[in-house]
Amino acid sequence: MATALTMSCNTGVSDVAHPSGEWEDVAFLTDKLIWTDGGTGVEDGDDTPSDAELNEASPVIPSVTPYEIPKLFLLDYSDTGQELKEISLAGSDDNRYVLRFYFDGGTGTEPSLEAWDDDAHDSNDSPCLGAGDGADSYIKVVRTTDGSPGASWTGDPLGGSTHKSNMNGGAGALGSALAIYYNIKVVIPVGATASADSPVLTVRWTWL
Amino acid sequence: MREPIYRITFDNGNKFKGGTNYFKTGWTTIPDENKIKTIFYRLPNRGYLRLEGYDKYFHMIEATMNLTGKKKGKPKIRYVYIMGEKDNIVTCYKIKLIDRPTEEIINIQTYNKNDEFIRKLNPLGWKLGGI
Numbered sequence: 558m559a560t561a562l563t564m565s566c567n568t569g570v571s572d573v574a575h576p577s578g579e580w581e582d583v584a585f586l587t588d589k590l591i592w593t594d595g596g597t598g599v600e601d602g603d604d605t606p607s608d609a610e611l612n613e614a615s616p617v618i619p620s621v622t623p624y625e626i627p628k629l630f631l632l633d634y635s636d637t638g639q640e641l642k643e644i645s646l647a648g649s650d651d652n653r654y655v656l657r658f659y660f661d662g663g664t665g666t667e668p669s670l671e672a673w674d675d676d677a678h679d680s681n682d683s684p685c686l687g688a689g690d691g692a693d694s695y696i697k698v699v700r701t702t703d704g705s706p707g708a709s710w711t712g713d714p715l716g717g718s719t720h721k722s723n724m725n726g727g728a729g730a731l732g733s734a735l736a737i738y739y740n741i742k743v744v745i746p747v748g749a750t751a752s753a754d755s756p757v758l759t760v761r762w763t764w765l
Numbered sequence: 766m767r768e769p770i771y772r773i774t775f776d777n778g779n780k781f782k783g784g785t786n787y788f789k790t791g792w793t794t795i796p797d798e799n800k801i802k803t804i805f806y807r808l809p810n811r812g813y814l815r816l817e818g819y820d821k822y823f824h825m826i827e828a829t830m831n832l833t834g835k836k837k838g839k840p841k842i843r844y845v846y847i848m849g850e851k852d853n854i855v856t857c858y859k860i861k862l863i864d865r866p867t868e869e870i871i872n873i874q875t876y877n878k879n880d881e882f883i884r885k886l887n888p889l890g891w892k893l894g895g896i
Contacts, residue, residue: 729885
């Protein structure tokens, strides 16, 4: 039987493991993740923001020091009228239980968390994914299944075939069902190329 | 009725049919006490890949799930991996299930059984082979 994957986001303020606290399951078909500076119409509890509101709330390219985009939202389409749910624990702080990936059985190989330009999964040319060099990706992740990441964690860049995250910490295939936790952030480097990117975050896994 | 994705003949003459889709492959239900003599694996082009003569066999399905961006939502089956090990060499047949014209339908790669990729496979996926 195929091993199924579910993803949940901690939309509460308490850094506690699922199911304690406030966790929202991600409906892969409809929900979205939005990184933003926030602003009018783009705050926790708001309804789906318009393109104009998102543009107004977009971060500015830094000129002095790298800039971490301060807010991550889950756009929960099922919660009509209040779709935006802030994932306030995401970011550089020492928070452990932010994103949860649950595999309901064993796998053939180790699952990986990846980032690509699109569904073809063969390029990471967009600026936010490092413009071809995954080491320069703005998206940073840290696996927190085994412990908190530490204050001001650096994390690993996600971008293309060379920069993926081994979701079992390099230990190989999952022998049985497992919940895997991550923290995530987006850091814009100084002098970044202006762009409107919609990268594809992907989980790749296998089953017997 | 849909064709099974693979058919096995054991060295004792018994036969086994795999599942009819890649979400229910039936691989883990292959009786461990029987040794695999031949596997006929169904290919996307309606042909079959035949494997035999290996000491043990491994099978898995690779899928992806997009969490953001377009075309997200459903797991997308990408490849089948069917492998045979003999004399410390693992021959991996990677069968393409996605629409990627630049790739061959079957990509064959060999590994030493001590290579990291092989060592980190789920041991439950190996089934004994027999002549």
